[in-house]
Each structure stands twice: as C-alpha cells, then as structure tokens.
Amino acid sequence: MELRRFLRDRSNIFFVFIMPLLLVLVIGSQFGGDGSQGRVVVVGESTDLRDALVTEMEDDDVAVTFADADDAREQLARGRSDVAVLVSEDDAAAFTAGDTADIEVVLGSQAGAQATFQRVRTAMQAVATERNQLSALIDAGAEESAAATALAAAAETVNPPSLEVTNVDDISEAFAGSSGFDVGAAAETLLFVFLASLAGSATLIQARRHGVMSRTLAAPVSTGMAVAGQATGRFAIAVFQGAYIMIGTAVLFGVDWGNIALSGLVLVVFSLVAAAGAMVIGSVMDSEGAAAGVGIGTGLILAALGGCMVPLEIFPDSLQRIAHVTPHAWAYEAFAEIQRRGGSLTDILPQLGVLAAMAAVLLALGAWLLRRSLTRAL
Known part of the structure; x- marks a missing residue:
C-alpha cells in the first residue's frame, strides 16, 4: 500500500x-567515466591516417568518438571529451604521399586532458614510425604491399617491452x-x-x-x-x-x-x-x-x-x-x-x-x- x-x-x-x-x-x-584512459573526439573522414590513429588510440584503451568540428569543440567545452583531434584532407593526403602532416589537436580544460594528450601524442608517434619504416623499405626497392606485409609480420614476432605499474598511493590503490x-x-x-x-x-x-x-x-x-x-x-x-x-x-x-x-x-x-x-x-x-x-x-x-x-x-x-x-x-x-x-x-x-x-x-x-x-x- x-x-x-x-x-x-x-x-x-x-x-x-x-x-x-x-x-x-x-x-x-567528472571522475573517470567508463574507466578508459581518456576521451578523444576525432574530426575527419575515414582515411588511412585517421584510421591508423584511431587504431593506435583504441589499442591504448582510449575512448574514441567521432564528430564534426563544431560538435567536437562543444564536447570539449562541456567536458564530454578531453582532447579533439582534427584530421583534415590535406593531412591525409600528405600522410599518403609520405610527407609531413600537421594535425591540429585541441585540449579541453578537464584535469585529465594533459594525460590524454600524451596518449594521443604517443599514438601519432607510433603511426609516424610505422610510416617511416614503410617508406624506408620502399626506398630500398621493396614493393609497398610486400613491405607492409613484412612490417606486420615483424610486429607479430617481436614482443614489445612491457611496463608494470604498481600503485604505492593508498587512495589510488583503493579505487584501482x-x-x-x-x-x-x-x-x-x-x-x-x-x-x-x-x-x-x-x-x-x-x-x-x-x-x-x-x-x-x-x-x-x-x-x-x-x-x-x-x-x-x-x-x-x-x-x-x-x-x-x-x-x-x-x-x-x-x-x-x-x-x-x-x-x-x-x-x-x-x-x-x-x-x-x-x-x-x-x-x-x-x-x-x-x-x-x-x-x-x-x-x-x-x-x-x-x-x-x-x-x-x-x-x-x-x-x-x-x-x-x-x-x-x-x-x-x-x-x-x-x-x-x-x-x-x-x-x-x-x-x-x-x-x-x-x-x-x-x-x-x-x-x-x-x-x-x-x-x-x-
């Protein structure tokens, strides 16, 4: 009753x-959302550059969403995303041609924005390194498809270095x-x-x-x-x-x-x-x-x-x-x-x-x- x-x-x-x-x-x-390592909104059409960046960030447990430029800035202003990555058509074309791509990155005002930016930066460096390796093999006379296959095979056979992080702070350990x-x-x-x-x-x-x-x-x-x-x-x-x-x-x-x-x-x-x-x-x-x-x-x-x-x-x-x-x-x-x-x-x-x-x-x-x-x- x-x-x-x-x-x-x-x-x-x-x-x-x-x-x-x-x-x-x-x-x-405000305090961690879904437990990911940051929230990034990506602007730009699907290209080799954008897709490679997204793959690297998602592999690093970064939550990635997609939006246009105006929506991305609104998400930053409202605290829904930590970092916005704007991949233009010129950036994608430069990346495909093997030239330098100047990607615009905008940080939000959230406390975790700097940490998320470092993860975005790491993803960009990984993509750039892979592209440089591919270009070096092509310049040495290898076919592009064969070079890409060789790099993929090498990545699978080589164990990347691992880093184990231990929390010594009681509060961090309590919320782990x-x-x-x-x-x-x-x-x-x-x-x-x-x-x-x-x-x-x-x-x-x-x-x-x-x-x-x-x-x-x-x-x-x-x-x-x-x-x-x-x-x-x-x-x-x-x-x-x-x-x-x-x-x-x-x-x-x-x-x-x-x-x-x-x-x-x-x-x-x-x-x-x-x-x-x-x-x-x-x-x-x-x-x-x-x-x-x-x-x-x-x-x-x-x-x-x-x-x-x-x-x-x-x-x-x-x-x-x-x-x-x-x-x-x-x-x-x-x-x-x-x-x-x-x-x-x-x-x-x-x-x-x-x-x-x-x-x-x-x-x-x-x-x-x-x-x-x-x-x-x-």
Missing part, C-alpha cells in the same frame, strides 16, 4: 527516477579497477535510499493523528509489531528506490555491482536501518512538514559524513572513525568490498552485522517512543 501511494505521487517522479541517475552521470563523467560510475552509483544509492525513507516518516504521524495507531494497539499486538508494520511500508519504498538505481546504473552506465546477490543483501539490510530511522522520527514529531524537513536534513548530513558525497577513502583517519557512527559508512565499505575487491559474504559480515544491530536498536527505540507518545496523548 505504501509503495503504491509512493509511486502514484507525481512529485516523486523527478527525485526518485531522474535525479539519482542524473547525479551518477555527473559524478561518473573501478570507474567513476561505480563509485558514484554506490554512494547515490545509499543517499537516496535513506532520503526516501526518512522523508516518508510523515505517514506514521498521519497514522497517529487519525487514530490508526491507537486502534492498532488496542488489538492484541505489541508496540514493536505495530512499528514494524509501519516500517514495512518504508522498507518497501527503500528497497524499490535502491533496486531502481542499481538496475538503472548497470543498464545505462555499465556499473559493475560485483556479486549481485551480496549487493542486494547490503541494500536490504541498509533499507532496514533507513526504515527504522523513519519510524523514530515519525514517533517523536507531530508535524508532517517538520518531519520531512528533519528527515531530509538528517539524511543529507549522515550521507555527507558517511562518504556518499566525498569518497570515504579521502577522509583523514580521525574523520573516518567518526564517519562510522553512520550506517552509510558501513554500507559504503560493504559495497566497496564487493565491487572493487570481489568480496565474499565472509568479507562483508562485519558491515552487515553492524547495520543489522543499528536496525534493531532503531526499531526498538521507535517502539518505545511510539508507546510513549500515544500514552501522553491519552
């Missing part, structure tokens, strides 16, 4: 269905193998699940005001059971909100949630905490508007402190210890263990245990506060 009423409320369309995915898109685009979308999706899931639950604490206030809770407690049920019944509606909304974000980000942005069963378990336990917290607020406040304001404010503060707005790994040690008074920090760590390190159930048991304990304490507190408020009303 609660979930049905929640979905029928048109005011929830933007905040429940659009805003979470929009924030994940913004965070993912994950994209900005992965980190942002987990954080926004926790943020919006908690907000959706706490903002709905007004339903318990309405139930108290209209005498629903008094009539319920007149039946042979305990206060804890009554609170649990009310919390079930908030729990259903929280799970729906979290599942929607998880499925939406996986489909639209390719977010890797790791073991989906374990990620779902973390969502369920965290939703229990959020639903129980909503019952506490609904038991102590008498105004729906005030309860919604307190719920949203509390949700935002806990999310900020728990690593949902700035990654928990960036916090100093003292602030990380303080952050663990929030359920968000424990759920954030559980998601990180599953997504980035392929954690098992055993690895996240401490986080699940703490979250379950928080849910139990909040539910018991909500039952006591509800009984107290109803007794005072009588």
Whole structure:
C-alpha cells in the first residue's frame, strides 16, 4: 500500500527516477567515466591516417568518438571529451604521399586532458614510425604491399617491452579497477535510499493523528509489531528506490555491482536501518512538514559524513572513525568490498552485522517512543 501511494505521487517522479541517475552521470563523467584512459573526439573522414590513429588510440584503451568540428569543440567545452583531434584532407593526403602532416589537436580544460594528450601524442608517434619504416623499405626497392606485409609480420614476432605499474598511493590503490560510475552509483544509492525513507516518516504521524495507531494497539499486538508494520511500508519504498538505481546504473552506465546477490543483501539490510530511522522520527514529531524537513536534513548530513558525497577513502583517519557512527559508512565499505575487491559474504559480515544491530536498536527505540507518545496523548 505504501509503495503504491509512493509511486502514484507525481512529485516523486523527478527525485526518485531522474535525479539519482542524473547525479551518477555527473559524478561518473567528472571522475573517470567508463574507466578508459581518456576521451578523444576525432574530426575527419575515414582515411588511412585517421584510421591508423584511431587504431593506435583504441589499442591504448582510449575512448574514441567521432564528430564534426563544431560538435567536437562543444564536447570539449562541456567536458564530454578531453582532447579533439582534427584530421583534415590535406593531412591525409600528405600522410599518403609520405610527407609531413600537421594535425591540429585541441585540449579541453578537464584535469585529465594533459594525460590524454600524451596518449594521443604517443599514438601519432607510433603511426609516424610505422610510416617511416614503410617508406624506408620502399626506398630500398621493396614493393609497398610486400613491405607492409613484412612490417606486420615483424610486429607479430617481436614482443614489445612491457611496463608494470604498481600503485604505492593508498587512495589510488583503493579505487584501482573501478570507474567513476561505480563509485558514484554506490554512494547515490545509499543517499537516496535513506532520503526516501526518512522523508516518508510523515505517514506514521498521519497514522497517529487519525487514530490508526491507537486502534492498532488496542488489538492484541505489541508496540514493536505495530512499528514494524509501519516500517514495512518504508522498507518497501527503500528497497524499490535502491533496486531502481542499481538496475538503472548497470543498464545505462555499465556499473559493475560485483556479486549481485551480496549487493542486494547490503541494500536490504541498509533499507532496514533507513526504515527504522523513519519510524523514530515519525514517533517523536507531530508535524508532517517538520518531519520531512528533519528527515531530509538528517539524511543529507549522515550521507555527507558517511562518504556518499566525498569518497570515504579521502577522509583523514580521525574523520573516518567518526564517519562510522553512520550506517552509510558501513554500507559504503560493504559495497566497496564487493565491487572493487570481489568480496565474499565472509568479507562483508562485519558491515552487515553492524547495520543489522543499528536496525534493531532503531526499531526498538521507535517502539518505545511510539508507546510513549500515544500514552501522553491519552
């Protein structure tokens, strides 16, 4: 019933269905996108020069897209690409003739633009080296097709030098193998699940005001059971909100949630905490508007402190210890263990245990506060 009423409320369309995915898109685009080694937009028709450059960049794990000159500059201005490479017809003709080609490269203002430019430069040098080798063989009297075949065979038989990079920085190592979308999706899931639950604490206030809770407690049920019944509606909304974000980000942005069963378990336990917290607020406040304001404010503060707005790994040690008074920090760590390190159930048991304990304490507190408020009303 609660979930049905929640979905029928048109005011929830933007905040429940659009805003979470929009924030994940913004965070993912700003902090690493799809995990590639940069984003390059290429301008120009398909020629030997353009195709050779694209092949080299894609082999280096650079994300390459194509556009005309105006669209390319707009992508740079909006931060959708790091570097634009403009290959003109004159450049392509000069390359085919064995002459020097002056390719225009435009850098964006993003933090990773310089690093991406170095990869573009490396690709250009590789293409130029291959062209020079081909020209040298042709000048020595070899047929062009035979020279190209010989160079391709040599490239397959010679093992290129390899370079192994080891992160010594703790923060870099913590985020190794994950994209900005992965980190942002987990954080926004926790943020919006908690907000959706706490903002709905007004339903318990309405139930108290209209005498629903008094009539319920007149039946042979305990206060804890009554609170649990009310919390079930908030729990259903929280799970729906979290599942929607998880499925939406996986489909639209390719977010890797790791073991989906374990990620779902973390969502369920965290939703229990959020639903129980909503019952506490609904038991102590008498105004729906005030309860919604307190719920949203509390949700935002806990999310900020728990690593949902700035990654928990960036916090100093003292602030990380303080952050663990929030359920968000424990759920954030559980998601990180599953997504980035392929954690098992055993690895996240401490986080699940703490979250379950928080849910139990909040539910018991909500039952006591509800009984107290109803007794005072009588």
